Amino acid sequence: MAVEIVYRSSRDPEQLFMDKAQADRHDKMLELAETLGEVLQKAVPQLGEQLAEEVSIYMARHRDIFAKAFKNNPEVLTELDSSGAA
Amino acid sequence: MAVEIVYRSSRDPEQLFMDKAQADRHDKMLELAETLGEVLQKAVPQLGEQLAEEVSIYMARHRDIFAKAFKNNPEVLTELDSSGAA
Numbered sequence: 001m002a003v004e005i006v007y008r009s010s011r012d013p014e015q016l017f018m019d020k021a022q023a024d025r026h027d028k029m030l031e032l033a034e035t036l037g038e039v040l041q042k043a044v045p046q047l048g049e050q051l052a053e054e055v056s057i058y059m060a061r062h063r064d065i066f067a068k069a070f071k072n073n074p075e076v077l078t079e080l081d082s083s084g085a086a
Numbered sequence: 087m088a089v090e091i092v093y094r095s096s097r098d099p100e101q102l103f104m105d106k107a108q109a110d111r112h113d114k115m116l117e118l119a120e121t122l123g124e125v126l127q128k129a130v131p132q133l134g135e136q137l138a139e140e141v142s143i144y145m146a147r148h149r150d151i152f153a154k155a156f157k158n159n160p161e162v163l164t165e166l167d168s169s170g171a172a
Contacts, residue, residue: 035160043144043166047137051130055141058129059156067156070149074121080129 033060119146 006016007023011030017023036056041047047055059066068076092102093109097116103109122142127133133141145152154162 032155032160035163036155039163039166040141040144044137044140047141051133051137054130055126055133058126063156067153069118069122070145070153070156074118077121077125080125 029057029060029063032063033057036060115143115146115149118149119143122146 004018006018007020008014008016009023009027009030011027011034015026017026033053033056036059037049037052040056041049041052044052062080065076065079090104092104093106094100094102095109095113095116097113097120101112103112119139119142122145123135123138126142127135127138130138148166151162151165
């Protein structure tokens with residue numbers, strides 16, 4: 001037995017990572033999802049908290065693809081088909 | 087009376103523009119919204135077509151801000167608060 005370092009995002013304390021870079025990515029993903037969820041719920045109130053959160057986490061997990069799609073290339077979204085659901 | 091040129095996107099034939107560049111922007115916005123709507127509905131089936139479309143059109147109308155948010159800067163989303171609803 002030995003003491004070891006694990007990393008986690010304070011936004012999701014149950015998810016532990018052995019690798020700090022992975023924990024960082026997880027934290028940044030959750031940060032984006034949180035902000036996104038608030039904005040979408042305000043813009044489309046019928047969404048409700050639950051759906052706003054699901055949509056936001058899905059997009060935040062695939063942020064690179066959505067960044068390209070919003071910038072200038074909607075077709076990249078077709079790459080998501082093969083990568084499974086939220 | 088005189089004949090004049092008006093422009094429209096085939097995705098939204100009722101919306102006419104005097105300016106071709108504006109019609110182009112509208113067409114590109116709708117193209118992004120359409121693709122986005124399909125992807126989100128597939129990822130979060132409980133959304134349904136109507137909500138997926140509303141969320142997608144909202145984001146497509148503000149695509150520059152969402153592009154930045156997804157790329158690296160979620161805080162830019164706070165700019166949306168002052169720009170009104172979908």
